[in-house]
Amino acid sequence: MKAIYNMLFAAAALTLAACTGDELLDKPNAPDAQVELRLTSALEVQSRAAHGFDTQLKEGEAVHVWVDDATTGKSLYSNNTLTAGSDGALTGGETMYFPATCNSASIYAIHGNFGNTDMADFWGKEQTHTVAQDQRSTGDGYAQSDLVYYKLSNVSRNGNPTTVGLTFKHLLSKVEVVLVQGAGKPTISKAEILNTRLNATFTPDKTDETVTVTASGTTGENPIEIDNDLSDVNEAVIVPQTLKKGTEFIRITTPGGDKLVYSLPAGKTFKPGEKYRFTITVEKGNLIVKTVENAAEGDYLLSDGSVLGKESILTQKAASQVVGIVFYVGHHEKDGSDYTDTGIKQKKCHGYAVSLTFANNGDHDKLAWEKGPNGEYDRDVGATNSRDDWNGYSNQQKFHEFIRNNSGWEMKHFPAAFACETYGKRKFDQNGNPTNAYDWQKPLAAPSNTSGWFMPSLRQLVDLFECSFLTESMRAVKNSLPDDCGYKDYIGWLEAKDYWDSWSSTEGGLQSRNPKLATHADYRYSISQAYIASSMKAQENYVRAVLAF
Template sequence: MKNKITDKPTIRTDHYRRRNRQGYLSVLLFVLCQLSAAIWLTACTDDVAPADEQTAGSPVELTVRVAGHVQSRATTDNTWDGGEEVGVRLDGKCYKYIAGANGKLTIALGEEIPRWSGPNDKKTVVAWYPYSDKLPETFTMEKKQREDENYYKSDFLLAKEARISFGNPEITFRHLPAKVVVNVKAGDGVAEADMSNLRVSIHNHFSDELHLTKFTSGKINPTDGTVEPLPDGVHEDSLYMNALPRPASGFIKSFRALLVPQTLTKGVPFFKFYTIQQGWFYYTPQSDGELSLEPGKKYVYNITVMKDGLSVVRYEDVDEWNTEEKDIYRKETQTGYRAQDLKPFDYYYSDGTWSDGGYRRYTDGTEGWLDIAPTEGKKVIGIVFQADKNRMSQAEKSKGWERGYAVSVTVCGDHPLALWNQWEWGVGGSNIADMENDALTTFIACKNFIFGYEATRKVINEVGKGEVEALKDTKYEAFYQACQYGKTDYTKPYAAPENSSGWYLPSVGQWWDIVENLFGCKLEAPAGAPDESAYKGQDKPYVKKNIKTQLNWIPGAQNFTAAYWTSSIYDKDYAWHVGFEEKNAEFVTKKDTISLSRGNKEITCRVRAVIAF
């Protein structure tokens, strides 16, 4: 048979008071969002607490991550029951460890106990699951995976070779097999009843002139975590897929299998289907984009069986494994929000590249988040918050920076504690000459002002006579610190890549996008209300996962707390800032809130930089 490939919160006038700060602040707009997951912001500091200290001579315990996030366990459905045996090699010696429900690996009873020698101690570690007394050279896929036991036995997890330190004994496990999911439904000319006894298998893939299959075993490279597929010399059998007890929504049957990572050969059958009524029929990959099966990735094929052939949709071909087949994997992703598309929550790296951060929008109008780690070996310097070209300034797009915007993962300034990195906006009672027409006094004007790059350049040109360094020790420190991000001793790891705008102070409209896209706080004026009116705050349910999760995965990242300057003015005395408050029963604040407020230009606020690329 032939197959074809198709591939709001309201606003109010109020006073926003910041603790331990003089001056200020008459609030014109107050934006209040109820967050279902706490933003975990504190009023005094946003520095990440250090890991629990281990004293010299104490046993080496390991903290486990799976595909980028701390997990309680790491088997085929990314969960531990607790008590699983895990193999660990420390400095060349192998040990048996036991997985706990708290995401820790501890040495098994009766084992020799490896210990830290002191605060500067470092060790080389490799870990694997399931346990064996030494790291296997290969792992093997069971061919009869239609039996649940054989499907689960086919998984293998590896934490590739890494150096751990006394204060940070963390290792990252990844699944070495590739996971394939096939969802099948009846199309034109085929009755659902005809498919009640459907079976699906992976047809032998003849990789070379010797007709050797490479589906069932792989050689492990513990140094870089890669897998070399090994031919097993057997080609008359098939690998039978495991039928899920509950099919994906809208499908008659769903199947899954674990395969050794490999590159398929175009034009050779991949899936083999069988029904009593119709006999055998095949799915054969036809395009180069369908051929790669990578370690730890999941590939979903939605197949419609029709009288005259198959319709096949292959998607999410670079997703990390998540929990077992939930609805998040059974939906069709909107264009623009697929793994390969640039979108909010994606990671932006020091080399100017980016990778999938796991955010999805589906064609049915729902959203989802996949737990996807940053690319190992790369330095995350920002989180993408906007990739809509209609929300990017023409000045930046004309210079070739038209892909998107990212916000810095730390505050600007050279002090390790964010609390001490607070700066004045500028001189009160006066305006930058070129900014006189940029005063924003209405709700809609704030939203539409996305010109942070231009505003920053105006300050540099007038106050600094075109030189950023000339802003140092002036009242325009907020602009100076934003532009110096990535250039100071403490922020050098976050240096702006080539072919980017460089870091600058974001406008109020760009902060608007950060709040909406990364915190899920939908900023909307009440229907029918004049733009400049004052409104009573209204709670809004918080339904989106926020940037907290992304920051948790990035070493050195700092939380969003307190107030941050925008580069936008209200008038000659006031500029706009965005404030984050955490609910606290001991103080006035009762809910997690995000506020858009005006403040005297000579008060101090924190600074986050943004970059166009």
């Protein structure tokens, strides 16, 4: 099954047993020794931060466990029901052991909401799991709505006890709703997910590595109430299914009884184990819903990879989550980069964002484009040489390609590109020496579902200068941050200096492929004028990072 994206980690130690015997101390593989089996469990990545159990199952939740002899297929333990404790440990149930014959064991475990189902007759029969319609953090509905499963075959004992780790897979989908106040600052009394089927049917089969669920149950509004915290993540577990264009999906109710509804602008398929975030700005009488698919220029890119509308009122909490400003939406027609192997996970991106600050620490810290192991700056990396393309990301990959093919070269030998790539996680100065001088950038690291920060191409950089809205958006972030924010004073756009020059990833001269040259753009704020030029790669300039999302 496809690895799961961001819902729930559980570190839950199960005290189970299998095979003991004093002689095992001297003969750990003795066939007649009973060996204790201990399981640790974790859930594939999908945090439950808003519900307070990121790393474990909620206390009191049940996990059903089966253990078979892997060689004979004989059932050793059937529906051994364990209960999660406050520390995530799973306890109770029947004490269990490995096969006395020293055969390996196969382990099956599931957590779900099965009502009055006879779990002793579980396998090979169609089962139904139901999600709760009240999934607020004040109750147990969210935890009980989760459906997770794991199978581990041919587990051999390797000591007494033998500890085995299980990583559960999520079979359902997760919806995250971030609520932000807009014009009129309305308050919110209720938030709901609408029009999803509430039942997940499946037929468990021990011979299958995966479990496939199908949405079932009645159609209709089927409201699922979630938390309604402002500027926080409000979560729901839903059954994987496809909803049609125009389906009313999220409903917000105000204390006065006004009901504001967001309808899906296009058909949407919710897949098992995936999470889907909707950032909603609530205005008086209106909802503005932002996703990466409908971002607008001037919107705020947040640290979790979601987008917040520029019309939102930035609280300190919201401002502290902003890592960049959207400056172009959609995949630019002159961008030949392929983002399949990035966090975007598809060939074309949804848009581009620029960092809030320079990647370097001011005039004293300007960076060279190229500075080889022996100080050389005459190597052709293979980046594009066009004035017009948007190939900043693919240019960034050319540095790595060059390094793979040239012994002795490292990314530190391309200081400007390296500073962009490590923006938010930079640990080295321009000479490759460890430093904490860039620790202030840590909150501004690239979200995991983006391309990562890179040095823009010449055209990307020049087109940035045409985005007059960037000054306003960055100023809004800066003014909303607390005074003790470590990077607040670094934020700024064209007004940051009267004159500054910034490297691009475009290589060569403006009219030639001279390996000693690279291009940059210079901006003079006093006359609102930008210039493009080519200079020796050893020259030190400012550096501004961008990313695709």
